[in-house]
Amino acid sequence: MPSFDVVSELDTHELTNAVDQANREIDKRYDFKGVDATFELNDDSIVMIAEVDFQLQQMMDVLRTKMVARKIDIRCMDVKDAEMANMRARQTVVLKQGLDQPTAKKITKMIKDDKKLKVQTQVQGEQVRVTGKKRDDLQQVIAMLRESDLDIPLQFNNFRD
Numbered sequence: 001m002p003s004f005d006v007v008s009e010l011d012t013h014e015l016t017n018a019v020d021q022a023n024r025e026i027d028k029r030y031d032f033k034g035v036d037a038t039f040e041l042n043d044d045s046i047v048m049i050a051e052v053d054f055q056l057q058q059m060m061d062v063l064r065t066k067m068v069a070r071k072i073d074i075r076c077m078d079v080k081d082a083e084m085a086n087m088r089a090r091q092t093v094v095l096k097q098g099l100d101q102p103t104a105k106k107i108t109k110m111i112k113d114d115k116k117l118k119v120q121t122q123v124q125g126e127q128v129r130v131t132g133k134k135r136d137d138l139q140q141v142i143a144m145l146r147e148s149d150l151d152i153p154l155q156f157n158n159f160r161d
Contacts, residue, residue: 002138003131004159006107006145008152010076010097018066019046025062046093053082056091073153096152098126103152110148111141
């Protein structure tokens with residue numbers, strides 16, 4: 001039976017490249033000359049450090065531009081409030097990855113509410129497996145999920161016949 005998995009993953013290699021490019025651009029920009037501003041990539045977050053809050057806003061624009069250029073969906077970013085400490089501005093961007101239970105249930109409900117689709121769904125950890133008898137039904141599910149207004153980026157893996 002044909003099936004596929006609905007997941008929300010980040011390409012960590014492309015993310016690393018985007019952060020490196022953003023750091024290089026900040027080093028070369030004229031308005032950041034002599035300013036100690038950096039991006040630090042952790043496991044599930046990016047920390048932006050600058051001297052003032054205004055510079056953090058400019059850095060956020062640079063980061064978004066670099067992520068879009070690397071085809072990383074910026075809906076995966078959860079931007080926290082900026083904080084001031086020791087004459088430094090610091091802002092954390094949490095990177096959302098994986099489907100949490102409420103989102104997985106919402107996806108399952110959306111698929112089941114469409115009565116003309118003859119597919120089954122199953123939540124498996126941080127992904128949703130969709131199975132059906134016809135390949136066309138699965139493609140309709142993919143099209144429906146792409147058009148939906150979910151606040152996270154979705155990918156469709158393991159499409160099997």
